[in-house]
Amino acid sequence: FNQDVSNWNDSTPTPPGPSPTPTPPTPTPSNLPSNCSDDCGYKFDLNYVAADRPQHFVPAEKGCFWITKNKKKASKRKETYCAKSEIKSACEATCHPWCENDSTFQFKLANSSGADKNVKCAWISKNRKKSASRKEKYCDSWDKSIYCSEACGRCSPNQGAKPTPEESAVNVVFNLHTDNYPQETSWALVDDAAGTVIKSDGARYTGFGDAFEANTLHSEAFALKRCVYYTLTVYDSFGDGLSPSIPTTPGYFEVFVEGQRVMGSSDGVAFGSSDSVEIYVC
Numbered sequence: 173f174n175q176d177v178s179n180w181n182d183s184t185p186t187p188p189g190p191s192p193t194p195t196p197p198t199p200t201p202s203n204l205p206s207n208c209s210d211d212c213g214y215k216f217d218l219n220y221v222a223a224d225r226p227q228h229f230v231p232a233e234k235g236c237f238w239i240t241k242n243k244k245k246a247s248k249r250k251e252t253y254c255a256k257s258e259i260k261s262a263c264e265a266t267c268h269p270w271c272e273n274d275s276t277f278q279f280k281l282a283n284s285s286g287a288d289k290n291v292k293c294a295w296i297s298k299n300r301k302k303s304a305s306r307k308e309k310y311c312d313s314w315d316k317s318i319y320c321s322e323a324c325g326r327c328s329p330n331q332g333a334k335p336t337p338e339e340s341a342v343n344v345v346f347n348l349h350t351d352n353y354p355q356e357t358s359w360a361l362v363d364d365a366a367g368t369v370i371k372s373d374g375a376r377y378t379g380f381g382d383a384f385e386a387n388t389l390h391s392e393a394f395a396l397k398r399c400v401y402y403t404l405t406v407y408d409s410f411g412d413g414l415s416p417s418i419p420t421t422p423g424y425f426e427v428f429v430e431g432q433r434v435m436g437s438s439d440g441v442a443f444g445s446s447d448s449v450e451i452y453v454c
Contacts, residue, residue, distance in 0.1 A: 211236070214262035216253070236263035243325070277319035279310070293320035341395035342453040344429050346404060348391075349414070351423030354384035356409045359425070361394065364401040370394070376407055387423075399454035406447055413443040429453060 215233040239253055240246040254260045254267035273293035281289045296310060297303045310316050311324035350357055358374025371392065374383050384390060396402055406425045408414065414423030424440045426433060427449045436447040 211262040211264075216256075216259055216262075236266045239263060239266050240321070273322045274319035279316060293323040296320055296323040340398055342398055342430065342451070344394040344396055344402075344404075344427065344451060346392045346394070346425070346427050347389060348384075348406065348425045349389045349423050350384045350386055351414045352386055353410065354386045354388070357384060357414070357423075358407045358409070359405065360407075361402060361404045364403055370396075370402070374407070375409070396451065396453075400452070402451040404449045404451060406443070408443070408445060411445045413438065413441060413445075413447070415442045427451070 212235070215235055218232045218234045236259075239249045242249075250267060254263065260267045275292070278290045278292055281291055281295075293316070296306045296316075299306075307324055311320065316324060346359070346361070348357070348359060355375055358372070358376030360372035360377065361370040362368065363370055369377075371394070373390075404427055406414075414425065422441065425447075426440050427436075428434070429451055430453060434449050434451065436443070436449040438444075438447045440447070
């Protein structure tokens with residue numbers, strides 16, 4: 173028995189192993205806008221049903237930009253995901269309640285001479301004849317989709333125009349019912365950041381002791397700015413608050429912010445020399 177073994181390999185071949193799992197590319201800083209109002213590194217898990225395994229849910233991580241990436245699905249995604257407090261907080265610009273461009277955001281254009289030119293969002297829709305082509309060219313990037321939401325047409329139907337100062341004002345009602353000694357009572361509404369008195373009344377500020385009538389209800393209504401801290405303070409110069417000397421004639425004060433009563437440190441009656449109510453809606 174003769175056999176040619178010249179082509180034999182003495183080593184036993186090693187069976188092929190599994191291919192290494194590819195590492196997903198790491199985004200470079202250039203993928204992120206320089207002034208990102210959203211948390212650009214934030215990711216949230218999304219459960220979806222795989223087509224080939226209908227009962228198998230696969231977690232998928234998505235960022236804020238994904239919510240408005242698909243124009244047809246943007247409205248539904250905002251309704252679904254922006255309702256979650258964590259996502260709404262991290263994706264503040266994307267989940268913004270009204271539709272407007274970020275007036276501080278700028279991006280670069282390469283003009284015909286090749287020089288860089290900075291423009292704002294309004295440039296996209298400024299020229300009606302060119303707006304469609306500009307949207308197609310520039311609005312697919314996630315920074316412009318977020319910061320130029322109005323110019324890029326990425327607003328959902330439940331978003332309207334930015335409200336006017338009158339429409340967005342915080343409505344505050346202040347009721348003061350004096351006791352038997354109205355000359356002791358004063359009050360002031362202060363803008364805390366500016367340190368200015370918005371409005372005040374009473375002997376402490378007018379110098380007159382007859383600013384109020386006894387046992388009478390006095391009401392004031394204010395339209396205050398949002399995202400500004402205010403303090404409304406009621407003072408009593410005698411130091412017994414609005415506690416009545418005669419039980420049948422009580423005094424009190426109350427503050428309502430957007431229809432909800434807001435309390436200070438007291439019940440609005442027995443507060444000693446003063447009581448303050450903080451007002452802040454954003």
